[in-house]
Amino acid sequence: MSEFKLYVDSHYASPWAMACFVVLQEKGIAAELISINLDAAENKQPEFSKQSRTQRVPSLVDGDFSLSESSAICEYLEDTFPENPVFPRDKKAKAQARQIQAWIRSDLLALRKLRPTEVIFYGKKYEPLSAEALVAVDKLFSVANTLLKPGQKNLFGDWCIADMDLAVMLQRLMIHGDPVPEHLAAYANEQWQRPSVQLWVNKQRPPC
Numbered sequence: 001m002s003e004f005k006l007y008v009d010s011h012y013a014s015p016w017a018m019a020c021f022v023v024l025q026e027k028g029i030a031a032e033l034i035s036i037n038l039d040a041a042e043n044k045q046p047e048f049s050k051q052s053r054t055q056r057v058p059s060l061v062d063g064d065f066s067l068s069e070s071s072a073i074c075e076y077l078e079d080t081f082p083e084n085p086v087f088p089r090d091k092k093a094k095a096q097a098r099q100i101q102a103w104i105r106s107d108l109l110a111l112r113k114l115r116p117t118e119v120i121f122y123g124k125k126y127e128p129l130s131a132e133a134l135v136a137v138d139k140l141f142s143v144a145n146t147l148l149k150p151g152q153k154n155l156f157g158d159w160c161i162a163d164m165d166l167a168v169m170l171q172r173l174m175i176h177g178d179p180v181p182e183h184l185a186a187y188a189n190e191q192w193q194r195p196s197v198q199l200w201v202n203k204q205r206p207p208c
Contacts, residue, residue, distance in 0.1 A: 008033060017057055022194075023078075043055045097156060107136075149183075153190050
């Protein structure tokens with residue numbers, strides 16, 4: 001049995017848990033996947049609080065060491081297992097990949113609120129995008145366009161975990177039926193076919 005444990009949400013709908021799962025898959029690291037029912041506040045139970053100081057998922061346990069927050073987990077796994085890198089080797093490109101991850105996790109809230117990942121994993125439909133959400137969509141497209149030219153498959157040459165994060169944000173719109181520029185949609189669909197991503201996408205999920 002692997003010493004690694006990855007705690008994720010029981011609906012497998014968290015894009016941040018998905019990122020950590022994909023990193024483990026890309027690096028070939030065996031880990032026990034443990035689901036936490038957030039609706040039942042299992043993340044606030046004392047047993048889980050010992051594993052996650054922030055009482056949040058995802059949370060990674062490596063023997064007697066535990067860590068929460070997805071970007072920290074991704075970086076820890078990269079530093080501990082540099083084989084099969086999930087970040088660019090070039091230090092400037094690596095910093096930019098981390099910048100994209102931090103931005104996606106901290107911005108575009110109006111878009112994320114009206115197009116949650118239940119759109120992706122449960123096919124749910126929501127109200128039309130608000131004016132505030134449309135501003136966020138414009139910002140998403142603007143930033144993506146500075147990074148991706150038509151026909152470009154990855155952000156920084158070889159695939160990196162920031163590609164998955166950006167693709168998830170675009171898929172929130174695409175799967176809901178909202179318009180996305182053709183070259184950005186092609187990029188997101190290319191990312192979606194990656195085997196590690198498909199393993200998460202095709203997980204059996206409880207009713208939502």
